[in-house]
Amino acid sequence: MTPTPFLKARDLEFYAQNGDALLQGVSFEVNEGAILAIAGPNGAGKTTLLNLLCGAEALALGDVSINERSLKDLSAKERARMIAVVSQQELPDGRLALRDYIALGQIPIRADRSSEDHARELSRILDLTGLSAMADKRKAQLSGGERQRAHIARALAQNPSLLFLDEPTNHLDPDAKGRMLSLVAELGITVVMIVHDLVMIPEFATHVALMKSTRLTGFGPVADVLTPERVRETFGVDYLSFPHEGRVIPALDIRRTTFSTQMKGHS
């Protein structure tokens, strides 16, 4: 039997107040457990799409459904029990101790477990995200990468079935990037994440949505969509791959150039 799609976007459109189109004709669906990477050049509409999918921005045209229920029909409480979001605009909450900050994620599911179970789960998440040793530090005292991991830990504490991440590896060093994306990929839940670093996509995502100028330029399983042709068409750079220890390591051919040259090249 074919599984029912878990996250469905149908004919999404979004316009700025001045009438400019920010998103047009976006439709796709993924099954439960998919890891969907959204990629595209700056200004393509990735954050706009993520905001519409998670309900941070109200939908005027089109529909988003999660597990066969339209986002429009879900109460705030139902959304909070299902969806966790790590955006680029996380509140600083600098005075909170890290463990208290992460525990904020447990608020929507407070009644589901005993306080002992919540405490045990919090320790597990601190451990999973490599933050146990700094659990009593104030959030303001953490480095950029540690704070980023704290934001993801807070989202995991919510025990979501759908996790939205806006550039989850921003601020993370290469080793922490690999660890964080491995953790996310192994959760077994559906994940939608904006990813700027294309080379991470084949290793950690199951599906990719490529965007350019408000529209999808490709959607589907990573191997079908992340091709040198599509990458060149979408980003204007060459996508290469190198064999290494039995795997294929992707790379981008990024050269010295200027914005003005790029503009001429696109005209």
Ligand SMILES: Nc1ncnc2c1ncn2[C@@H]1O[C@H](COP(=O)(O)OP(=O)(O)OP(=O)(O)O)[C@@H](O)[C@H]1O
């Ligand atoms: N509220 C708004 N009003 C007008 N224009 C907006 C608004 N929000 C976003 N935009 C514009 O819409 C376009 C898409 O923005 P969006 O943030 O979705 O892009 P993005 O693909 O996430 O870009 P980046 O990679 O730079 O983060 C941009 O050109 C942006 O300037």
